[in-house]
Amino acid sequence: MRCxxxxxPASLSLAxxxxxxxxxxxxxxxxxxGSDDSSSSAPTLSGNYELRLTRSPSCNPVGGxxxxxxxxxxxAAGTTPYPGxxxxxxxxxxxxxxxxxxxxxxxxxxxxxxxxxxxxxxxxLVFVRAIGTGSVTKDSSGRGEVLSGSLxxxxxxxxxxxxxxxxxxxxxxxxxx
Amino acid sequence: xxxxxxxARRWAALAAAAALLAVFGSTGTSAREPLKVRASEAxxxxxxxxxxxxSRDAGIPTVLDVREPDPPGDADxxxxxxxxxxxxxxxxxxxxxxxxDLGYLPWVLxxxxxxxxxxxxxxxxxxxxxxLGGRLGRDARAALGRKLPARVQPSRDAAELRAARYAxxxxxxxxxxxxxxxxxxxxxAVAAAVSAARDPAGARQLLAFLTSPRGRSLLSPYLxxxxxxxxxxxxxxxxxxxxxxxxxxxSLDSNWYTDPQKVLGPPDAVYLGYKDxxxxxxxxxxxxxxxxxxxxxxxxxxxxDLRVFQTTSNEPVTVYAATSPQxxxxxxxxxxxxxxxxxxxxxNHCDFDLHDAGLAQARYFKIEDGEIYPCLxxxxxxxxxxxxxxxxxxxxxx
Numbered sequence: 001m002r003c004x005x006x007x008x009p010a011s012l013s014l015a016x017x018x019x020x021x022x023x024x025x026x027x028x029x030x031x032x033x034g035s036d037d038s039s040s041s042a043p044t045l046s047g048n049y050e051l052r053l054t055r056s057p058s059c060n061p062v063g064g065x066x067x068x069x070x071x072x073x074x075x076a077a078g079t080t081p082y083p084g085x086x087x088x089x090x091x092x093x094x095x096x097x098x099x100x101x102x103x104x105x106x107x108x109x110x111x112x113x114x115x116x117x118x119x120x121x122x123x124x125l126v127f128v129r130a131i132g133t134g135s136v137t138k139d140s141s142g143r144g145e146v147l148s149g150s151l152x153x154x155x156x157x158x159x160x161x162x163x164x165x166x167x168x169x170x171x172x173x174x175x176x177x
Numbered sequence: 178x179x180x181x182x183x184x185a186r187r188w189a190a191l192a193a194a195a196a197l198l199a200v201f202g203s204t205g206t207s208a209r210e211p212l213k214v215r216a217s218e219a220x221x222x223x224x225x226x227x228x229x230x231x232s233r234d235a236g237i238p239t240v241l242d243v244r245e246p247d248p249p250g251d252a253d254x255x256x257x258x259x260x261x262x263x264x265x266x267x268x269x270x271x272x273x274x275x276x277x278d279l280g281y282l283p284w285v286l287x288x289x290x291x292x293x294x295x296x297x298x299x300x301x302x303x304x305x306x307x308x309l310g311g312r313l314g315r316d317a318r319a320a321l322g323r324k325l326p327a328r329v330q331p332s333r334d335a336a337e338l339r340a341a342r343y344a345x346x347x348x349x350x351x352x353x354x355x356x357x358x359x360x361x362x363x364x365x366a367v368a369a370a371v372s373a374a375r376d377p378a379g380a381r382q383l384l385a386f387l388t389s390p391r392g393r394s395l396l397s398p399y400l401x402x403x404x405x406x407x408x409x410x411x412x413x414x415x416x417x418x419x420x421x422x423x424x425x426x427x428s429l430d431s432n433w434y435t436d437p438q439k440v441l442g443p444p445d446a447v448y449l450g451y452k453d454x455x456x457x458x459x460x461x462x463x464x465x466x467x468x469x470x471x472x473x474x475x476x477x478x479x480x481x482d483l484r485v486f487q488t489t490s491n492e493p494v495t496v497y498a499a500t501s502p503q504x505x506x507x508x509x510x511x512x513x514x515x516x517x518x519x520x521x522x523x524x525n526h527c528d529f530d531l532h533d534a535g536l537a538q539a540r541y542f543k544i545e546d547g548e549i550y551p552c553l554x555x556x557x558x559x560x561x562x563x564x565x566x567x568x569x570x571x572x573x574x575x
Contacts, residue, residue, distance in 0.1 A: 078427075156315060
């Protein structure tokens with residue numbers, strides 16, 4: 001259960017009735033167990049992350065693995081019509097691997113687009129054009145992370161002559177590094 | 178950490194070095210610079226007889242450069258599948274106003290005569306199934322997925338593909354074996370003049386020849402007529418309201434056509450005749466979407482139930498459906514190429530069937546970009562699938 005009062009800016013003045021409602025919500029949230037600063041604030045989404053893509057079980061394994069990792073950097077990107085996050089490959093040409101994600105209700109959702117085949121940390125080249133969805137949780141340092149995201153679309157491994165796989169059940173994680 | 182990038186250009190350069198063909202007609206001794214035509218492996222055999230005839234008839238020598246048409250390099254004319262020319266046309270490297278459909282090029286499965294019907298059984302023993310490599314082959318392999326046997330050998334060598342006992346190739350690259358329907362959508366041969374062509378008049382002359390009765394006759398051994406477009410005469414209504422939309426800030430910053438209201442009503446997108454000049458559509462950007470209310474439920478009837486009109490080439494589209502505007506939305510079709518020609522309209526289209534999602538009906542449809550091209554590359558002002566209209570094909574009976 002998420003506590004709505006945790007997201008309320010403290011500086012806003014409230015009518016007494018509304019304030020009473022917030023007090024009630026705060027009391028209810030005490031039952032959530034959140035009391036210290038790190039757990040009472042929204043997770044922070046920015047900085048260095050590791051993206052791990054895992055291909056669908058229906059895809060052929062390539063290079064002895066089905067999971068491929070990339071160092072990424074996340075920044076906030078826009079507020080209209082919804083807040084967004086931009087996640088790009090660290091220390092690389094902008095757009096080589098680019099995630100453009102909507103961020104609402106602690107869910108990241110949007111496009112995973114590669115411009116070319118990208119060498120993964122595991123070695124195999126990966127090309128992706130897919131839509132990902134994942135709930136954001138908070139790690140021990142207060143940073144946001146996606147521990148179990150779903151990914152639907154094309155994930156090709158092995159370069160231009162490699163194995164393309166268009167599937168609805170790829171998966172991903174996005175964790176601070 | 179350094180990231181090694183392997184690009185298709187390496188393959189392209191190898192192919193070009195090996196396969197640059199000169200096609201001169203009887204007036205090849207003319208001092209006129211040859212007209213340069215660039216086409217990928219699948220279309221080179223299609224074009225060769227027509228280019229030779231054009232050179233003879235028009236007195237304009239031609240050179241066929243066999244490599245991917247994107248980027249067009251120093252070519253005067255580019256020829257390729259819809260998907261190969263999307264960015265060339267959208268970005269203005271080739272002139273959209275000159276683009277013409279030359280016809281459909283089917284995929285075929287080549288097997289020795291008398292092979293079993295099932296492809297797994299047909300590719301027996303240690304035999305390999307050779308498949309065209311590159312972008313076109315990738316799409317074909319992705320579409321067939323597990324239907325393909327494990328021993329697949331991608332290749333961009335036309336001679337190797339023709340010599341293969343088992344091959345999945347466009348008809349133009351098929352060898353002497355038995356040709357069977359591959360169960361894949363055909364390639365759509367599109368030609369256009371390059372915007373920076375050295376010989377724009379010659380380029381237009383060639384395009385006119387290729388679309389003339391004589392030109393089409395010379396292309397016909399491989400290409401089926403391009404006139405097999407679908408009439409937009411389905412009975413249902415069009416989207417009546419936008420209930421939600423989103424696109425990345427990066428796309429909002431760079432795209433010119435971001436008004437979601439443009440997807441409502443009948444298809445009305447048009448090309449205004451200059452680079453990036455359109456009206457009547459919404460470019461979704463990288464992974465963006467627009468959710469529409471059809472005004473009434475669309476039911477799962479015979480055949481497809483929903484049509485999406487998409488303006489540029491065959492940029493893919495993903496569709497989800499729901500019975501309420503808040504969802505839950507169920508995936509109906511994932512990254513479906515949206516390039517079927519529509520008679521009487523500028524926009525192309527693609528169809529979706531609620532049956533594929535296990536839904537009996539739905540009223541709200543989320544139309545999502547399936548191209549998912551990285552926004553930061555800022556290649557064009559129309560990134561993402563370009564949505565013109567959404568039409569119900571099976572409204573509920575009165």
